Amino acid sequence: PKDDETVVTVRVPEVRRWWPRGYGEQPRYDVTVELQTVDGEVLDRRTAKTGFRSARIDTADDAIGKPFTVVVNSTVIDVRGVN
Numbered sequence: 001p002k003d004d005e006t007v008v009t010v011r012v013p014e015v016r017r018w019w020p021r022g023y024g025e026q027p028r029y030d031v032t033v034e035l036q037t038v039d040g041e042v043l044d045r046r047t048a049k050t051g052f053r054s055a056r057i058d059t060a061d062d063a064i065g066k067p068f069t070v071v072v073n074s075t076v077i078d079v080r081g082v083n
Contacts, residue, residue: 018051020077026051032046057069058070
């Protein structure tokens with residue numbers, strides 16, 4: 001991270017994954033983030049809805065060439081040439 005950034009890892013147990021349209025449900029959760037002093041005083045608070053998923057683009061060489069494969073939640077997603 002840069003000098004003015006902080007990275008925080010949050011583990012969310014037993015969350016239902018968000019899936020692209022046609023592949024499953026799109027569960028969303030209310031998430032609240034608080035900025036606190038070391039004494040616990042709340043300086044700021046934001047709440048928003050979010051979905052949880054993993055996503056990556058696989059461009060590893062295969063027998064045909066170099067594909068562009070979208071993988072969501074460890075499942076190959078057929079994007080059919082549209083965004």
